[in-house]
Structures are given as structure tokens and as C-alpha cells.
Amino acid sequence: MNEKIKKHILDLSVVRMCELSPGYFEIHLISACGTIPEMHPGQFVQVRVDGSPETFLRRPISVNLLTVDHTELWLLVHAVGAGTKALACLNEGHTLNLVGPLGNGFTLPSSDEYDTHPLLVGGGVGTAPLLFLGQELSQRGIRPTFLLGGKRKSDIMQLEHFQLLGDVALTTEDGSVGERGFVTQHSIWHTDAFTQVYTCGPKPMMVNVARIAHEQKIPCEASLENMMACGLGACLCCVEDTVEGNLCVCSEGPVFDTSKLKWI
Amino acid sequence: MSQLTTNIGALTLKNPVMTASGTFGYGIEFEDLVDLTGIGGIIVKGTTLEPRQGNPYPRMAETAHGMLNCVGLQNKGADYFCRNIYPKIKDIDTQFIVNVSGSSPETYAECAAMMAELERIKGIELNISCPNVRQGGMAFGTSCSGASSVVKAVRAVYPNTLIVKLSPNVTDIAEIARAVEAEGADSVSLINTLMGMAIDVERQRPVLSINTGGLSGPAVKPVALRMVWQVFEAVKIPVVGLGGIMNATDAIEFLLAGARAVEIGTANFIDPAVTVKVVKGINDYLDRHGYDRVENIIGLAHKQ
Numbered sequence: 142m143n144e145k146i147k148k149h150i151l152d153l154s155v156v157r158m159c160e161l162s163p164g165y166f167e168i169h170l171i172s173a174c175g176t177i178p179e180m181h182p183g184q185f186v187q188v189r190v191d192g193s194p195e196t197f198l199r200r201p202i203s204v205n206l207l208t209v210d211h212t213e214l215w216l217l218v219h220a221v222g223a224g225t226k227a228l229a230c231l232n233e234g235h236t237l238n239l240v241g242p243l244g245n246g247f248t249l250p251s252s253d254e255y256d257t258h259p260l261l262v263g264g265g266v267g268t269a270p271l272l273f274l275g276q277e278l279s280q281r282g283i284r285p286t287f288l289l290g291g292k293r294k295s296d297i298m299q300l301e302h303f304q305l306l307g308d309v310a311l312t313t314e315d316g317s318v319g320e321r322g323f324v325t326q327h328s329i330w331h332t333d334a335f336t337q338v339y340t341c342g343p344k345p346m347m348v349n350v351a352r353i354a355h356e357q358k359i360p361c362e363a364s365l366e367n368m369m370a371c372g373l374g375a376c377l378c379c380v381e382d383t384v385e386g387n388l389c390v391c392s393e394g395p396v397f398d399t400s401k402l403k404w405i
Numbered sequence: 406m407s408q409l410t411t412n413i414g415a416l417t418l419k420n421p422v423m424t425a426s427g428t429f430g431y432g433i434e435f436e437d438l439v440d441l442t443g444i445g446g447i448i449v450k451g452t453t454l455e456p457r458q459g460n461p462y463p464r465m466a467e468t469a470h471g472m473l474n475c476v477g478l479q480n481k482g483a484d485y486f487c488r489n490i491y492p493k494i495k496d497i498d499t500q501f502i503v504n505v506s507g508s509s510p511e512t513y514a515e516c517a518a519m520m521a522e523l524e525r526i527k528g529i530e531l532n533i534s535c536p537n538v539r540q541g542g543m544a545f546g547t548s549c550s551g552a553s554s555v556v557k558a559v560r561a562v563y564p565n566t567l568i569v570k571l572s573p574n575v576t577d578i579a580e581i582a583r584a585v586e587a588e589g590a591d592s593v594s595l596i597n598t599l600m601g602m603a604i605d606v607e608r609q610r611p612v613l614s615i616n617t618g619g620l621s622g623p624a625v626k627p628v629a630l631r632m633v634w635q636v637f638e639a640v641k642i643p644v645v646g647l648g649g650i651m652n653a654t655d656a657i658e659f660l661l662a663g664a665r666a667v668e669i670g671t672a673n674f675i676d677p678a679v680t681v682k683v684v685k686g687i688n689d690y691l692d693r694h695g696y697d698r699v700e701n702i703i704g705l706a707h708k709q
């Protein structure tokens with residue numbers, strides 16, 4: 142369905158930049174023409190980072206949120222290396238060049254599935270696409286449950302936005318907020334019944350989430366973060382070994398049904 | 406408006422800017438982002454007789470002003486191309502050229518013969534220079550006898566424009582160019598990627614799954630330009646130049662060094678619309694310098 146969403150080369154300007162916790166930045170972008178083109182939760186953009194020979198290629202970043210009125214695009218960036226650190230240094234008024242939206246997003250339940258109870262499991266900056274997904278589910282009258290995890294309290298971001306969209310369960314490894322441990326150890330897996338799991342975060346976390354979902358016979362979709370060059374399905378650098386052979390994460394993902402992946 | 410048309414053997418390109426194999430898919434991946442009909446030619450993904458899975462992930466490492474790749478010719482095979490891809494591209498108004506690879510002169514020839522059957526494919530580019538496959542690929546492109554054996558086998562079955570893509574991983578590229586010219590190649594294109602590597606210092610292991618890969622992007626441009634210069638002086642057949650072209654000025658350097666056309670690869674990842682910008686830039690340059698045809702500047706830097 143979202144394969145038909147048109148791709149664009151966009152110059153957007155930064156209207157707001159905030160450091161949510163050390164190293165994590167929320168960037169709000171607007172378009173000179175007023176509206177941002179259509180995007181689907183789980184899709185990403187390829188961001189151009191100017192300024193250094195070391196950041197030659199574009200950086201793939203998930204769509205964190207496209208506001209309901211299409212006026213703002215949000216990115217959530219974890220500054221880990223040269224490229225993401227350069228993004229963290231942007232100021233209001235700066236222009237950012239993006240290619241997107243790219244890839245296939247999460248499969249949304251059709252609106253006649255009233256008994257839908259999705260669980261959205263995110264770790265660290267992997268929670269980024271889940272906010273947009275939560276908004277889209279909520280728009281369709283579905284109340285999602287979010288299970289968010291991190292090493293410590295400061296790794297859990299945008300909590301106030303998630304709480305507006307659904308129920309939120311938390312875990313931290315140091316126990317500073319929510320249950321102590323990993324998302325896969327949270328009691329909610331035993332107390333609630335879910336019809337669909339969506340996950341994004343570090344690969345070991347997603348593999349374990351997929352295992353639990355599989356044991357409980359719940360369909361599961363995961364968003365992968367393989368290293369990319371083109372982001373368009375042209376270079377074949379980003380492949381994941383799947384039951385259908387090597388598939389491009391950028392064009393055939395980044396969201397995959399985990400039954401297709403060789404994880405379990 | 407200057408005249409941008411250029412010829413590679415019997416193949417006429419509406420302008421001298423093509424896309425490099427392996428960096429532009431089949432073109433259709435980019436159709437939302439750039440006007441494909443504004444590009445002189447699209448050289449599609451490396452195609453082999455049988456399907457290939459390619460090398461394991463990771464296949465890419467970013468380096469200063471460039472990147473390494475070891476994709477290893479992943480493709481669904483010649484038959485799949487003819488049945489499923491060709492129908493989707495055949496009505497797009499530009500020249501499509503298929504980049505053909507193989508593991509023996511016979512498999513190159515068989516694949517080339519299949520391409521000869523496709524009406525809209527008026528030329529092929531023989532890849533005898535892929536550094537990322539164990540069998541074939543660069544093994545043929547690094548010796549005169551290896552290169553000759555492949556070109557000879559293909560020439561016997563392929564009547565249309567035959568471009569041979571040369572490897573820079575040799576001591577004397579001009580010698581290889583002369584060898585393929587002698588076997589009847591219509592043109593040579595250069596360069597393919599330069600063998601290189603990157604090491605992850607935290608993991609203390611090579612970054613790429615097969616340790617080494619091919620370097621592309623602006624980091625290789627001076628090497629590529631020098632080789633185009635040398636090959637232009639060594640052969641009479643048209644030369645197609647590529648390696649690190651990011652903008653019109655880079656492309657014009659290649660034309661002045663003797664290239665009749667250029668290919669743009671890695672730059673498409675940075676700006677998916679770079680090709681049409683380069684076409685416009687070449688046109689502006691010709692106007693500014695008072696040339697009415699692009700032909701007038703080809704090899705100009707060699708003249709006193």
C-alpha cells in the first residue's frame with residue numbers, strides 16, 4: 142500500500158531543536174510551501190549531512206512524527222558518531238536536505254478489526270517510529286500499548302506524547318523508572334493479550350521480542366537498521382539474509398514480518 | 406542550446422551523461438526523484454547468466470570522500486531480467502545498457518547473446534573488473550590474455566555496441582585497453598572500483614564481510630582521470646570515463662581528458678538528481694566557451 146507513496150528530495154528548515162536528554166535530540170522541520178508530503182509510519186528519510194569528508198553518505202533516520210495537519214516532520218536523533226553529532230548541532234533556521242519517504246512502513250490493521258490490541262515495543266532511539274505509528278493507530282480508533290525500555294530513565298524519551306496516545310509500560314536496566322530489567326522481562330507479556338507486536342530498537346532486543354511474540358503466537362513486525370548507502374534499493378548494500386534470500390532493508394523493509402527473518 | 410549528442414560506436418546518446426552500473430538499479434528506483442529521459446544512458450545492475458546471492462552483509466563501509474562495497478554481483482539472472490525487468494524499462498526514452506558479468510568466457514557470451522535479443526538494448530558493458538567475486542570478474546580484467554579471451558567469446562555472438570569496462574587494479578591499463586580493442590571491442594569504459602579495505606578498530610576486524618572491497622566516489626577521481634588520459638592516447642575506439650564524478654566540472658575534466666561520455670555512480674546516492682544537473686552544467690559550459698557541439702571538447706586537454 143505505502144509503496145505508492147511518492148518519494149521527494151526536500152529542503153526543510155529547522156523550526157525547533159531540543160535536547161530531550163543527553164545526546165538525544167528532537168528536530169522539528171517545516172517546509173517553505175507549508176505542507177510536508179504524505180509519509181507512512183515506519184518509513185524513513187535519508188538526511189544529508191554537510192561539512193566533513195567523513196560524512197559523505199546520507200544518514201537514514203526514521204520518521205518520528207508527521208503531525209496530523211502535515212505541517213511538521215519530527216526526527217529523533219541519537220548522537221553516536223560524526224553524522225548524528227552534526228545533526229545535533231543544527232540550529233533553528235538551518236536547512237536540512239532529505240530524500241524520502243523511503244521504504245515500507247508497518248502494516249496497519251484495517252479499520253474493521255475492532256478487537257485489535259497492538260503492543261509497540263521500543264528500545265532507546267528505536268522508539269522513534271513508534272510515536273508516528275501510535276498516532277496513526279489512534280487516528281483509526283485503536284488504543285495501542287507501548288512498552289518502552291532503556292538503560293536508565295534518561296533513555297526514555299517523549300513519554301508525555303506516548304501517554305496521550307495509549308497505555309505505557311516501562312523498563313530500565315537500573316530500575317530508575319518502570320520495572321527493572323529488559324523489555325522482554327516486563328510482566329505485561331503475561332497479564333495482557335495482544336493481537337500484534339511492532340518493534341524497533343537494538344537488534345538483540347528485537348530478536349528476543351520476536352521470540353516471545355512467536356511463542357505466544359502473535360504476529361510481529363520489526364524495523365531493521367542495516368547500514369545503507371543509497372536508501373532506494375539500487376546499490377544492494379543493506380541486505381538482510383531472509384527466508385527469501387538477501388532482501389534490501391531500505392526498499393523491501395525496513396519493516397519486516399519477523400517470520401521472514403532468520404532470527405528464531 | 407549546444408549540441409550534446411554523442412556516439413559510442415553505433416550507439417547514439419542524447420547527451421554524454423550515463424549512470425554507472427550497480428549504483429542506479431534499473432533506473433526505475435529513481436523515477437520519482439529524477440527525470441530518467443533527461444539522462445543520456447542508464448547502465449543497469451551487473452547481470453549474470455544464473456542468479457547470484459552476492460556476498461554476506463556487511464557489504465559497505467564509508468570512507469573519507471568515498472565508500473567501499475563488496476556487493477558481489479547479487480542479481481536474479483539474465484532470464485529474470487529479460488522477463489521481468491525489460492518490459493518495465495523498454496518504453497522509457499533513454500538508452501539502456503546492460504552490464505554483463507560471468508565466471509567464464511562461455512557464460513559471458515551466453516548472457517550477451519540473450520541481451521542481443523532485446524530490441525531496446527542497443528549495447529552492453531562487459532564487466533571484467535569486479536573486485537568482489539572469487540571466480541571471473543577482475544580475474545579476467547587484470548591480464549591481457551584474460552581480457553582478450555572474454556571479449557573474443559562475446560564478440561563472436563554479440564553484434565551490437567560492445568563496451569568493455571576496465572579494472573584500475575593493474576600496472577598498465579593502456580595495455581589491457583589495446584588488447585580488448587584488438588579483439589573488436591567498440592569502446593572501453595573506465596574505471597571500475599579500486600581494491601581497498603577498512604578495519605573496525607573496536608572489533609579489531611575488517612569491516613566488510615569478505616575483508617576487501619571496491620573504493621568509489623570522489624576519493625578515486627584523480628586516479629580515474631589519469632587512466633582515462635592514458636587510455637585515450639593508447640586506443641582509437643571511444644573511451645567512456647568514470648570514477649568519482651560529483652558535478653559538471655568533474656565530468657568536463659573527463660571529457661577534456663578524452664572521454665566521449667561519462668558515467669556517474671556513487672554521486673547518485675548523495676544527490677539522486679545529480680545526472681540531469683551535470684547535463685545542464687556541461688551545456689552551460691559549452692555555451693559559455695562558445696562551442697556548438699560537445700564533440701569539440703573531447704580530448705581537448707591533449708592538444709598543445
Ligand SMILES: Cc1cc2nc3c(=O)[nH]c(=O)nc-3n(C[C@H](O)[C@H](O)[C@H](O)COP(=O)(O)OP(=O)(O)OC[C@H]3O[C@@H](n4cnc5c(N)ncnc54)[C@H](O)[C@@H]3O)c2cc1C
Pocket residue numbers: 185196200201202203204217218219220221222223224225226266269270365366367368369395
Ligand atoms: C532505517 C533506519 C532508521 C534509522 N532511524 C534512526 C533514528 O530515527 N534516529 C537515530 O538516531 N538513528 C537512526 N538510525 C541509525 C542512524 O542511521 C545511524 O546511527 C547513523 O547513520 C550513524 O551515523 P554517524 O555518522 O552518526 O555515526 P558513524 O560514525 O557512521 O557510526 C557510529 C556508530 O553507529 C553505527 N552505525 C552507523 N550507521 C548505522 C546504521 N545505518 N544503522 C545502525 N548503526 C549504524 C556504526 O556502526 C558505529 O558504531 C536509523 C538507521 C536506519 C537504517
Ligand SMILES: Cc1cc2nc3c(=O)[nH]c(=O)nc-3n(C[C@H](O)[C@H](O)[C@H](O)COP(=O)(O)O)c2cc1C
Pocket residue numbers: 376377378425426427428450451452474476478504532535570596597598620621622623625647648649650668669670671672
Ligand atoms: C554499490 C556499488 C555497486 C557496483 N556494482 C557494479 C556492477 O555490478 N558492475 C560494474 O561494472 N560496476 C559496479 N560498480 C562500480 C561502478 O559502476 C563504478 O565503476 C565505480 O563506482 C566508480 O564510479 P563512481 O566513483 O562514480 O561511483 C559498483 C559500485 C558501487 C558503489
Ligand code: FES
Pocket residue numbers: 368369370371372373374375376377378379380389390391392
Ligand atoms: S541502501 Fe542501497 S539498496 Fe539499500
